[in-house]
Amino acid sequence: DAMVIQNPRYQVTQFGKPVTLSCSQTLNHNVMYWYQQKSSQAPKLLFHYYDKDFNNEADTPDNFQSRRPNTSFCFLDIRSPGLGDAAMYLCATSRPGSNQPQHFGDGTRLSIL
């Protein structure tokens, strides 16, 4: 089945140690998104790609970066994780344009020691 896959499901890193989260898709969608979701809160959009065009949300901290080497893969890099970055990170894809539903992976839960 076509899907969005996030690896790993659980990631533990140390305070200040860079970490990379991965997302892959078999849907061949042009648009990929990264969200941060903290406990009992709604997903918060960090950034999205339309093909290789990167769109950063105004309030996304500089500590968060992303790479999209090809259509299928997208990475979230957290350069110096702080305790406040512990959260679920969700990847999603969609076709381009408004009114296109998003397809989500099951997320990576990041813990900071």
Place this chain on the structure above:
Amino acid sequence: LAKTTQPISMDSYEGQEVNITCSHNNIATNDYITWYQQFPSQGPRFIIQGYKTKVTNEVASLFIPADRKSSTLSLPRVSLSDTAVYYCLVPPEDMRFGAGTRLTVKP
């Protein structure tokens, strides 16, 4: 911007029909309303989308009045497994989630 407003939480009992209303007063002419369902520790899942009148699928129905300033997600005969957060999204904010409605189904 078509900001949406939903109740923060709702309680129901197994077997009941649940209706969750979303208001979107500034929806644009060509925009659809999209609903997602999210279970704990999972990503949101698309459940239904509509433009006007009524849309039905195997999971839910979506009712949209003529003025399109609101929409109602209807879940028939809910079970415990329908306990989740339900999000209503409308462009151009259809990639940004509001608080959603936390539905709790009780036995």
